[in-house]
Amino acid sequence: MTKSVLVSGASVAGPSAAYWLHRYGYSVTVVEAAPALRPGGQAVDFRGEQMRLVRAMGLLEELSEYETGMGDQLLLDPAGKPVLTIPSRFISGELELLRGDLARILHERTKDYTEYVFGDRVTTLTETSDGVEVSFRHGAPRRFDLVVGADGVHSGVRAAAFGPEERFRTDLGYYTAGFVAPNHLALDHRGLIHNEAGRGIMIASHRDPATVHVGLNFRGDPRGYGRPDLARQKEILSQAYAGAGWEVPRFLAAMADAPDLYFDRVGQIRVDRWSRGRVVLLGDAAWCAGPGGSGTGLAMMGAQVLAGELAAAGGDHRTAFARYEQRLRKPAHVGLKNGAGSGGFLVPPTERKVRSRNRTYRMLAGPLGGRLFDYMGTRAANAVKFREYAQPVVA
Numbered sequence: 172m173t174k175s176v177l178v179s180g181a182s183v184a185g186p187s188a189a190y191w192l193h194r195y196g197y198s199v200t201v202v203e204a205a206p207a208l209r210p211g212g213q214a215v216d217f218r219g220e221q222m223r224l225v226r227a228m229g230l231l232e233e234l235s236e237y238e239t240g241m242g243d244q245l246l247l248d249p250a251g252k253p254v255l256t257i258p259s260r261f262i263s264g265e266l267e268l269l270r271g272d273l274a275r276i277l278h279e280r281t282k283d284y285t286e287y288v289f290g291d292r293v294t295t296l297t298e299t300s301d302g303v304e305v306s307f308r309h310g311a312p313r314r315f316d317l318v319v320g321a322d323g324v325h326s327g328v329r330a331a332a333f334g335p336e337e338r339f340r341t342d343l344g345y346y347t348a349g350f351v352a353p354n355h356l357a358l359d360h361r362g363l364i365h366n367e368a369g370r371g372i373m374i375a376s377h378r379d380p381a382t383v384h385v386g387l388n389f390r391g392d393p394r395g396y397g398r399p400d401l402a403r404q405k406e407i408l409s410q411a412y413a414g415a416g417w418e419v420p421r422f423l424a425a426m427a428d429a430p431d432l433y434f435d436r437v438g439q440i441r442v443d444r445w446s447r448g449r450v451v452l453l454g455d456a457a458w459c460a461g462p463g464g465s466g467t468g469l470a471m472m473g474a475q476v477l478a479g480e481l482a483a484a485g486g487d488h489r490t491a492f493a494r495y496e497q498r499l500r501k502p503a504h505v506g507l508k509n510g511a512g513s514g515g516f517l518v519p520p521t522e523r524k525v526r527s528r529n530r531t532y533r534m535l536a537g538p539l540g541g542r543l544f545d546y547m548g549t550r551a552a553n554a555v556k557f558r559e560y561a562q563p564v565v566a
Contacts, residue, residue, distance in 0.1 A: 173198045174486060177305055177315040179293050180322035181208065183215075183270065184470035186277035188319050189285040190228065195561075199285045200315070202307065204292040206328070208278055210271040211431045213349055213386065214239050214375065216264030219549045221445055221468035223557040224475060225266065237272040239263065244246065244362030246532055249522075251365065251417040253534050265550070269377065270432075270467070282474030292322075296331045298448045309506040317488055318450045319477070323471070324440060326456035332447050342395075342438040343461055343511070347519045348387040348408055350429035356483030358383055365400055368522045372412075372419055373418065385422050386439075387412070388517045395436060404434040437461055437514070444497075446492035453477060458503035461510035462517060465551035469506055472555050473499050479560030497550050502554035509551050 174197050178185045182202035189199040215223055217234075225231050244257045278287070290308065296318060297304040306312045320328025325336060333339070356363070358376035365372050373386035389411045396407055405426060412419055426432065440459035445452045454470030476498050480491040519525040 174316040175200070176200065176317045176319060177303075177313070178319045178321055179326070179328045180320070180456070181205075181278065181289070182274050182323065183277060183285060184321035184474055185319075185466055186274070186285075187283050187471045187474035188321055188453060188477060189281045190277065191475050192477045192481070193281065193284050195478050195482040200288065201285055202288045202291055202293065204290070204322070206290040208271070208274055210275075211351060212270035212433065213384065214241070214263070214267050214377065215270050215273060215467040216267040217468050217552070217554040218264035220555065221465075221472060221552050221558045222265055224468075224472055225417065227557065227559075230280070233276055234266060234268055234273070237271065237276070237378070239267045240360045241267055241362060241377065242360045244364055246529060247363060247365045247417065249367060249416060254529055255310050257364070257532060272465070293327045293331055296328070296450060298450070303449050314448065319453055320450065320456045321453040321474075323455045324435070324438065324459050326452065328450065329442070329452055329456050332450040333442060334517040335362070337509060339442050340438045341412050341435060341441065343514050344393070345388055345390045345437050345514050346435070347437050348404070348432065348434045349518045350385055350426055350432045352385050352425035352429065354381055356383070356418065357380060366519060366525050366528075367415060368525060369413060369520050370415065371518055372422065374422070385426070390518055390520060399434070401432060404432060408434070439510060441507065445496050449488055451477065451492050451495070458507060460503070460506035462513040463509045465506050465509070468552055469502060469555065472557065476555070479558070481560050487534070499555060502551070506551045
């Protein structure tokens with residue numbers, strides 16, 4: 172009898188899990204809270220061992236068609252003058268594309284054999300002797316053999332099976348936002364990084380020459396802003412960047428018309444155990460590391476390991492979940508360690524620390540720092556080695 176699996180989350184980790192679970196003979200349903208796939212988003216990259224996974228999934232050629240082609244990035248001083256160049260290999264890895272393009276490609280690859288349900292989310296989980304009874308915000312209750320929470324930092328599956336987010340979350344002290352704006356600087360596959368005390372902006376020119384992706388990172392109210400609506404998000408950002416120099420005011424003006432604004436508090440997720448009975452967590456829902464933690468690649472690697480261990484254990488979820496966690500726990504810890512220091516690089520809190528950060532970048536970008544740059548960029552990506560599992564039952 173074919174086992175059924177509910178996967179919550181249709182960004183990257185969820186469709187990756189659907190791909191591998193299907194190959195090992197599982198029937199997969201993916202539920203996603205958003206009404207449709209979310210386009211755009213920040214760039215994500217692959218490197219080292221993760222490239223072996225991309226090739227194993229037969230995705231390399233298609234993903235390469237949507238590669239950002241990003242070159243080096245320029246670090247600017249407060250006046251907007253270049254301070255130094257950050258090599259593209261450190262920022263963009265071996266293959267870089269927008270998260271939205273990756274999610275769309277994974278969805279297209281899996282949609283013919285996966286049931287996708289958009290505009291709904293898990294509300295309660297009740298485990299029985301032979302499955303999990305799942306209730307949804309809108310849809311009728313259903314039963315599944317297994318449930319995978321691949322629904323990110325604010326995971327509904329984690330909340331239903333493990334407890335509230337606050338129990339597992341550690342904030343990193345800053346906020347992040349992103350949107351697409353007109354390319355009035357005429358950048359051509361280049362990036363710019365500008366910082367003032369407690370706030371920064373990153374501009375990246377990708378495949379579309381008419382637009383750039385704007386990334387904002389700032390230190391805001393430590394008590395948080397709750398879950399603000401779009402208008403409130405724009406108000407918070409306008410207040411956070413009031414009086415900023417360089418080209419920041421012009422990009423903030425463009426934000427008013429941005430249809431794709433992303434806004435969130437940056438934090439890490441640490442869960443003592445990633446499974447509970449027939450429910451298991453994957454990706455950011457289990458080990459969100461924050462920027463620099465190789466989260467996308469590790470989530471996709473985790474999906475392959477999870478499905479492979481289920482196949483190796485003959486469907487015994489207790490054994491499989493334990494082995495999956497055993498293989499991924501240390502690599503996730505490496506990512507968490509890398510991400511923990513992201514605030515000091517992305518958002519130095521004082522002008523003195525901005526200058527100190529720039530000196531560190533200058534050292535790393537120099538001849539003697541090249542190998543260290545490469546090590547820092549691939550450490551998290553290579554923390555888990557790609558391993559082939561049993562021959563899939565579905566070609």
